[in-house]
Amino acid sequence: QEHLSLANFEYKDARNYLSFLYSKNLKRTSVSRKISTLRSFYEYWMVQDESVINPFIQLVHPKKEQYLPHFFYEEEMEALFKTVEQDLKKGLRDRVILELLYATGIRVSELVNIKEQDLDMNLPGVKVLGKGGKERFIPFGEFCKQSIEHYLETFRPKKSTEHDYLLVNMNGAPITERGVRYVLNDVVKRTAGVTDIHPHKLRHTFATHMLNQGADLRTVQSLLGHVNLSTTGRYTHVTNEQLKKVYLNAHPRAKKEN
Structure with a gap:
């Protein structure tokens, strides 16, 4: 090199x-960071010396790599629910955590702040306060409703009456985001065939399953509380099962007539 x-x-x-950086097989984020550093250095130098020209000013930044969100398949979700049911001590609470995250796609920060009065068991659904203090309502189905009702009738009253937060730890205090992550990690350790879990993966799963079953992008955007439709668009990937389903239904020679 010269x-x-x-x-x-x-x-x-x-x-x-x-070109040299790309030849080293560096990640795009690493390349972008190096170029940004040099560009900033020259900008500083230009302030000190007006004769200096920034050679990086016109250089196009490499695009960031787009990663598909990780999600659970439906059979993996069923395995997680079966694991939760086997825990007689705290399974009722843990099932509500799992049901709400999967049924509504809410963030863990929204989950831990749900109070009993935020629930509407008639519709049914839940009101949450999202990013920027924006309030939204998300419906949920019968499985989630029944889990919450059972939890409120049996587990919740025994733990605390001093506050109205829906989810509590074993001492009766409102559960924290860290506590939710601990619960989910514990469930995974006891579930065969599932290796990792985090609250946002359940959010990804909610969005993926909704879109794969025909929900439109605008509706999912509203349910997730996304400001930009492009953010929700990350979830428009399809599973192999969904590709096969669409293909079999759409292609005239996909199925052999009897």
């Missing part, structure tokens, strides 16, 4: 340097 002083660095040299 050694150049920073003062003699030109636009073509900046492009060559960018």
